[in-house]
Amino acid sequence: MPHVKNSSVKRPKLDWRFLQRFCSILKILFPSWSNQSVRMFMTLLGVALSVQLVIYQVGLIPSQFYEVLSEKNYGKFKNLVLFAVMLILINSTLKSLDQYISSLLYVSWRKSLTEELHSTYFKGRVYYTLNVLCKDIDNPDQRISQDVERLCKQISTMASRLLISPFTVTYYTYQCFNSFVLLFCIFGYFVAGTIINKILIGPIVSMLVEQEKLEGDFRFKHMQIRVNAESAAFYRAGKVEHMRTDRRLQMLLSTQRSLMNKELWLYIGVNTFDYLGSILSYIVIAIPIFAGDYDGLTPGELSALVSKNAFVCIYLINCFTQLIDLSTTVSDVAGYTHRIEELREVMADIAKKQCDQDQYDPLSKDEPYSDRELQSVPGDTAFVLDCLSYKSPVSVELLVKDLTLKISQGTHMLVVGNTGTGKTSLLRVLNGLWEPCSGSVEMTTCFGPRGVLFLPQRAYLTDGTLREQVREEKTICSIDDERILKYLELVGLSNLLTRIGGLDTKVDWNWDDVLSPGEMQRLCFARLFYLQPKFAVLDEATSALTEEAEGQLYKACKHLGMTLISLGHRSTLEKHHDIMLRLCGGGQWELTKLKEA
Numbered sequence: 001m002p003h004v005k006n007s008s009v010k011r012p013k014l015d016w017r018f019l020q021r022f023c024s025i026l027k028i029l030f031p032s033w034s035n036q037s038v039r040m041f042m043t044l045l046g047v048a049l050s051v052q053l054v055i056y057q058v059g060l061i062p063s064q065f066y067e068v069l070s071e072k073n074y075g076k077f078k079n080l081v082l083f084a085v086m087l088i089l090i091n092s093t094l095k096s097l098d099q100y101i102s103s104l105l106y107v108s109w110r111k112s113l114t115e116e117l118h119s120t121y122f123k124g125r126v127y128y129t130l131n132v133l134c135k136d137i138d139n140p141d142q143r144i145s146q147d148v149e150r151l152c153k154q155i156s157t158m159a160s161r162l163l164i165s166p167f168t169v170t171y172y173t174y175q176c177f178n179s180f181v182l183l184f185c186i187f188g189y190f191v192a193g194t195i196i197n198k199i200l201i202g203p204i205v206s207m208l209v210e211q212e213k214l215e216g217d218f219r220f221k222h223m224q225i226r227v228n229a230e231s232a233a234f235y236r237a238g239k240v241e242h243m244r245t246d247r248r249l250q251m252l253l254s255t256q257r258s259l260m261n262k263e264l265w266l267y268i269g270v271n272t273f274d275y276l277g278s279i280l281s282y283i284v285i286a287i288p289i290f291a292g293d294y295d296g297l298t299p300g301e302l303s304a305l306v307s308k309n310a311f312v313c314i315y316l317i318n319c320f321t322q323l324i325d326l327s328t329t330v331s332d333v334a335g336y337t338h339r340i341e342e343l344r345e346v347m348a349d350i351a352k353k354q355c356d357q358d359q360y361d362p363l364s365k366d367e368p369y370s371d372r373e374l375q376s377v378p379g380d381t382a383f384v385l386d387c388l389s390y391k392s393p394v395s396v397e398l399l400v401k402d403l404t405l406k407i408s409q410g411t412h413m414l415v416v417g418n419t420g421t422g423k424t425s426l427l428r429v430l431n432g433l434w435e436p437c438s439g440s441v442e443m444t445t446c447f448g449p450r451g452v453l454f455l456p457q458r459a460y461l462t463d464g465t466l467r468e469q470v471r472e473e474k475t476i477c478s479i480d481d482e483r484i485l486k487y488l489e490l491v492g493l494s495n496l497l498t499r500i501g502g503l504d505t506k507v508d509w510n511w512d513d514v515l516s517p518g519e520m521q522r523l524c525f526a527r528l529f530y531l532q533p534k535f536a537v538l539d540e541a542t543s544a545l546t547e548e549a550e551g552q553l554y555k556a557c558k559h560l561g562m563t564l565i566s567l568g569h570r571s572t573l574e575k576h577h578d579i580m581l582r583l584c585g586g587g588q589w590e591l592t593k594l595k596e597a
C-alpha cells in the first residue's frame with residue numbers, strides 16, 4: 001500500500017545501526033545453541049573447512065607434477081594422476097554438500113524469520129493497525145514474503161564463504177609469513193579494497209530500500225486490480241488502470257535504473273580488485289625471484305617452488321578478493337535487513353501499545369473463544385460508554401461527542417445516521433480498533449460465542465472449506481455437522497452445499513470472488529447462528545438481502561437469544577429494535593425509544 005514518507009526517518013545505510021539490526025536478525029536465525037540451524041551451520045563449517053583442505057592439496061599438485069616430470073619418473077607420475085583424480089572427486093562431492101546445506105539453511109532461516117514476523121503481525125490487532133492506520137511503514141506484506149526470502153537467500157549464499165574466510169586467511173597468511181613485504185602488499189590491497197567498496201555501497205543500500213518499496217507498490221496495484229476485477233470491468237476501467245499500473249512500473253524501473261547506475265561503480269570496483277589481485281600475485285612472486293633469493297636452485301626446483309609459492313599467494317589474494325566480491329551481496333543484505341527490522345520495530349511498538357491497552361481493559365483482548373473468557377462472562381451488559389468522544393484518525397473534528405450509554409441484554413439497539421457520521425467508527429471504538437479521544441468505553445463481556453460477535457460491513461470469509469467458513473476449527477463431529485447443516489438451511493444456503501458437494505470439499509477459488517454479496521451475508525449469519533453469541537453487532541449485515549430475508553434472519557437471531565446492535569439505513573430495521581441511536585454529525589447524537597418496555 002502506498003504510504004506517506006516520513007522525512008524524519010533516517011536513511012538506511014551500512015552503519016552501526018545496520019550492525020545492530022543485523023545482530024537482532026541473527027538472534028532469530030540462531031535462537032539457541034541446540035537449534036537445528038546452529039547444527040546445520042556447524043556442519044557447513046566442517047564441510048567448508050574440508051573443502052579448503054582438499055583445495056590446498058589440489059593446489060600443491062602442479063608443483064608435484066613439475067617435479068615428477070622433470071625427473072621423468074613414470075611410477076610416481078601414475079600415482080600422482082590417481083591421487084589428483086581422487087582429490088577432485090572428493091572436492092566436487094564436498095562442494096555439492098556445501099551448496100546443499102546452504103539451501104537447507106536458507107529454508108530453515110526463512111521459516112524462523114517469517115514465523116517470528118507472523119507471531120507479532122497476527123498478535124492482537126497489530127495487522128489491522130499496521131495496514132490501516134500506520135503510515136510509518138510501506139508494504140508489510142512484501143517485507144514478510146519477498147524481503148525475508150531474499151535476505152535468507154543472500155545470507156545463505158555468502159554463509160560458507162564468510163564462515164571459512166577467517167580460517168583460510170589465517171592459514172595462508174601463516175604460509176606466506178616468510179616475507180613481510182609480501183604480506184604487507186596483500187593486506188594493504190585488502191584494506192584499500194574494503195574502504196573503497198564501503199564508500200561505493202553507501203548510496204546503494206538506501207536506493208535498494210526505495211526500490212523494494214516501489215516493487216511493493218507495483219505488486220499492490222496488481223493485487224488491487226485482481227481483487228476489484230469485476231467492479232473495474234463494469235466501469236470498463238482497463239484503459240485507465242493500464243495507465244496507472246504502467247505509471248507505477250515506470251517509477252519502479254527508473255529507480256531500478258538509478259540503482260544499477262550506482263551499482264555500476266561498485267561492479268567496476270569489485271572487478272578491478274579481482275584483476276588487480278591476479279596481477280598482484282605475480283608481482284608478489286616476482287619480488288624474491290628478482291631479489292635473487294632462488295638463484296642457487298635448478299630450473300626444475302625453481303618451477304616447483306614458484307608453483308607452490310604462487311599457489312599460496314594467489315590463494316590468499318583470492319580469499320580477500322572473494323570477500324571484496326561479497327560487497328554486492330552485502331549491500332543487498334543491508335537493504336533487506338533495514339526493511340525487515342523497520343517492520344519488526346514498528347510492529348513491536350504497536351504490539352506493546354496494544355498490550356498496555358489490553359492490560360487496562362482485559363476483555364478487549366483479541367483471543368476469541370478462550371476458556372478464560374468463556375468462564376469469566378459477567379452479568380447482562382455488553383458495553384458501558386461514559387462521555388465517549390471519538391474522531392477519525394486523519395481528522396480533527398469529532399464524529400461523536402460525550403456519548404453516554406449502556407448496552408444491555410434484551411435491549412436491541414439500532415444505530416442510524418447519514419453517511420460518514422461515524423456509525424461504523426462507533427463499532428471500531430467498541431471493538432478497540434480505534435482509541436477514543438476522551439471518555440471511556442468498557443466492554444464488560446468477552447469477545448466470542450458467549451459474549452459479543454461483530455459482523456462487519458464487508459462480509460469476512462477466509463480460505464478453506466465451507467465448514468471452515470462457519471467454524472474455525474477443522475475437527476469433524478456428527479452433532480456439529482447437524483448444527484452447521486441446520487443453520488445453512490436456516491439462512492437459505494442449502495443450495496450452496498449441493499453446489500460445492502459437501503462441508504469439507506476443498507475449493508480452489510476465493511470465496512469472495514464466487515459468492516454473491518447476498519450469499520456472503522447469509523453465510524456470515526450461518527456463522528453467527530452457529531457461534532450463538534449473547535450480543536451480535538451487525539453493521540449493515542443485511543444490506544444485500546430482501547426485507548423479507550432480513551426479517552427472517554433477525555427473527556432467528558432473537559429466537560437464539562441474541563441481543564442485537566445494528567447499523568443500517570433501512571427503515572424496516574426499526575421494528576426489530578427497542579432503542580435507536582441517531583448520529584447527527586459534528587459530534588451530535590440522540591437516543592430515542594422505538595418500543596415501550
Ligand SMILES: Nc1ncnc2c1ncn2[C@@H]1O[C@H](COP(=O)(O)OP(=O)(O)OP(=O)(O)O)[C@@H](O)[C@H]1O
Pocket residue numbers: 132133392393394399417418419420421422423424425426
Ligand atoms: N481508516 C480510516 N482512516 C481515516 N479516516 C477514516 C478511516 N475509516 C473511516 N474514516 C472516516 O471516518 C468517517 C466516519 O466513517 P464511518 O465508516 O464511521 O462512516 P459511517 O457512518 O459508517 O458511514 P456509512 O453509512 O457510509 O457506512 C468518514 O469520514 C470516513 O472517511
